[in-house]
Amino acid sequence: MADEKLPSLDAIKDLSPATLGDTRAELVHVQRFLQRFGYLERGAYEPQQLDKPTADALRTYQERNSLETTGEFDAGTRDLMTESRCALPDMLDGVAFATRCAWNRRELTYTFDIGTNDTAGTTEFDAVRRALRTWSAAVPIGFTEVTAAQNPDIRIGWRPANDPDLSMVGGTLAHADFPPGCGVVTNALPKPVHFDDEEHNWSAGAAADSFDVETVALHELGHILGLGHSSVSGSVMFPTVRPNFTLQSLTADDLSGVRALYPERAWQRIGHANDVAGMAALGSKLYCATRGNNRLWMRDAVAWDVNWVDIGHANNVVGMTALGGKLYCATDNNRLWMRDPVPWEVNWVDIGHANDIVAMAALNNKLYGATRDNNLWMRDPVPTNVNWIDIGHANDVAGMAALGSKLYCATRDNNLWMRDAVPWEIDWVDIGHANDVAAMTALNNKLYCATRDNSLWMRDPGR
Ligand SMILES: [Ca+2]
Ligand SMILES: [Ca+2]
Ligand SMILES: [Ca+2]
Numbered sequence: 001m002a003d004e005k006l007p008s009l010d011a012i013k014d015l016s017p018a019t020l021g022d023t024r025a026e027l028v029h030v031q032r033f034l035q036r037f038g039y040l041e042r043g044a045y046e047p048q049q050l051d052k053p054t055a056d057a058l059r060t061y062q063e064r065n066s067l068e069t070t071g072e073f074d075a076g077t078r079d080l081m082t083e084s085r086c087a088l089p090d091m092l093d094g095v096a097f098a099t100r101c102a103w104n105r106r107e108l109t110y111t112f113d114i115g116t117n118d119t120a121g122t123t124e125f126d127a128v129r130r131a132l133r134t135w136s137a138a139v140p141i142g143f144t145e146v147t148a149a150q151n152p153d154i155r156i157g158w159r160p161a162n163d164p165d166l167s168m169v170g171g172t173l174a175h176a177d178f179p180p181g182c183g184v185v186t187n188a189l190p191k192p193v194h195f196d197d198e199e200h201n202w203s204a205g206a207a208a209d210s211f212d213v214e215t216v217a218l219h220e221l222g223h224i225l226g227l228g229h230s231s232v233s234g235s236v237m238f239p240t241v242r243p244n245f246t247l248q249s250l251t252a253d254d255l256s257g258v259r260a261l262y263p264e265r266a267w268q269r270i271g272h273a274n275d276v277a278g279m280a281a282l283g284s285k286l287y288c289a290t291r292g293n294n295r296l297w298m299r300d301a302v303a304w305d306v307n308w309v310d311i312g313h314a315n316n317v318v319g320m321t322a323l324g325g326k327l328y329c330a331t332d333n334n335r336l337w338m339r340d341p342v343p344w345e346v347n348w349v350d351i352g353h354a355n356d357i358v359a360m361a362a363l364n365n366k367l368y369g370a371t372r373d374n375n376l377w378m379r380d381p382v383p384t385n386v387n388w389i390d391i392g393h394a395n396d397v398a399g400m401a402a403l404g405s406k407l408y409c410a411t412r413d414n415n416l417w418m419r420d421a422v423p424w425e426i427d428w429v430d431i432g433h434a435n436d437v438a439a440m441t442a443l444n445n446k447l448y449c450a451t452r453d454n455s456l457w458m459r460d461p462g463r
C-alpha cells in the first residue's frame with residue numbers, strides 16, 4: 001500500500017469550511033485523507049480544489065460515518081477526520097466492505113515481539129490476550145500463543161510511527177491486516193498487529209491522553225479475522241477511537257459480521273438410532289448398545305439412513321468405545337468389558353472396574369471415562385484390572401468421543417466441548433451445540449451422536 005502523501009491532520013484541524021469550487025492549498029490534506037482511506041481515487045481529482053470528485057468522496061465519507069451528507073468540508077467532517085484512527089482503509093477500490101474474507105482454518109497461532117514502555121511490565125500483552133479471548137468466545141476460532149520460531153500466524157508488537165509495512169505517521173494509531181488471500185499489507189505470514197509507540201501513549205484501561213490497548217487490539221484483531229471497517233458508530237470496527245476511553249466487548253454489529261465469516265459447524269441428520277445407551281466406531285462401522293432390550297448393533301458410518309444390524313447382547317451399558325480392534329463397554333454394575341467387533345454374538349470379557357461411568361472414549365492406546373462425579377479418567381486398554389487415572393474434570397457429560405489428539409464431550413446443557421487428550425487437568429473449550437445427546441463417538445474425522453429423540457447425527461470436528 002502506498003504511503004506517500006500522508007495527510008497532515010494538523011493542517012486539516014486548522015482548515016476553515018470549504019464548498020464546491022473552493023481552492024486552497026491545505027485542501028490537499030483533505031484529499032490525501034480521502035485517498036489514503038479509500039474514498040478518492042489517486043489522480044482522479046484536481047489537487048487543492050474541492051472539485052466534483054472530492055465532493056463525491058466527501059459525501060461517501062459523510063454517509064458512511066453518519067454525518068450530514070453535504071459534500072462540503074464542514075465542521076463535523078473536520079472533527080471526525082482529525083480523530084485518531086486505524087491505519088487501514090475504510091474502502092478498497094472505491095467499494096465499502098463489511099467483511100473481506102475468512103481464514104480457511106480455525107486454529108490460529110500468535111506471538112508477541114516488542115512491547116511498549118508506556119505500560120508497566122508486559123501488561124500490554126495481557127490486554128491483547130484478553131481481546132483475543134473476546135473474539136474466540138464469540139466465534140469458533142482458537143488462538144494459541146507460540147514463540148516467534150514456531151511460524152505464528154499473527155505477530156503482535158509496538159513499532160515506530162514510520163512502520164515499514166504500513167505507515168502510522170500522524171493520527172493513525174495502529175494497523176493489522178486481513179486474512180491470507182485478502183490482505184492489503186502483506187499476503188505472507190505472520191500477519192501484523194502493529195501499534196504506533198512513537199506518537200501515542202498506551203495504557204491498560206482508560207487514562208488521560210492515552211489509548212487503551214485492549215480497545216484498540218480488539219479492533220485490529222477484527223481485521224485479522226476478516227472484518228472491515230463498520231459505519232456503525234459505537235461498534236468495535238468503527239475506524240476512529242478516542243483517548244481515555246474503553247470499548248472491550250463486541251457490539252451486535254461486530255458479532256453479526258464475524259459470525260457470518262465463521263458460522264458454527266452444523267450437525268447433519270444421517271439416520272435413526274433408537275434408545276441408545278452407548279456408541280462406538282471402528283473401521284468403517286458404527287456400533288451402539290440399546291437401553292431397553294440390551295442389544296448391540298452395527299451399521300456403516302455413512303451419511304445417510306441405513307439399518308442397524310443386531311450383533312449380540314450388551315447388557316446395562318452406561319458407556320461404550322472402541323480401540324485397537326476391540327469394543328469396550330462400561331456397565332451399571334461398575335464393570336468394564338471387552339469383546340471383538342465381529343458381526344455375530346460373542347461374549348463380553350470382564351477386564352476390570354469402571355465406576356459410575358457416564359460416557360467413554362478411546363484414543364492412542366488409552367481408554368477415557370467421564371464419571372457421574374464430574375471427573376475425567378484414563379486407563380490402558382489391557383485385558384486386566386488396572387487403575388483409572390484422574391486427568392481432570394468433565395462436568396455433566398452426556399456423550400464423549402475422541403479424534404486426532406482431542407477429546408470431545410457433549411454436556412446436558414446442550415453444549416459441545418473439546419480439550420487435548422493429555423494426562424492432566426486442562427480446560428474444555430466450547431465449540432458449539434449438541435442438543436439432547438444420548439451417546440457420542442468419532443471416526444474418520446467426523447463426530448457422530450445419537451440423540452434422545454432417536455436420531456443419528458454427524459458433524460465436522462474442531463471449532
Ligand atoms: Ca510495557
Ligand atoms: Ca501515529
Ligand atoms: Ca508510546
Ligand SMILES: [Zn+2]
Nearest residue numbers: 086087088239
Ligand atoms: Zn481498523
Ligand SMILES: [Zn+2]
Nearest residue numbers: 163165166194
Ligand atoms: Zn506494521
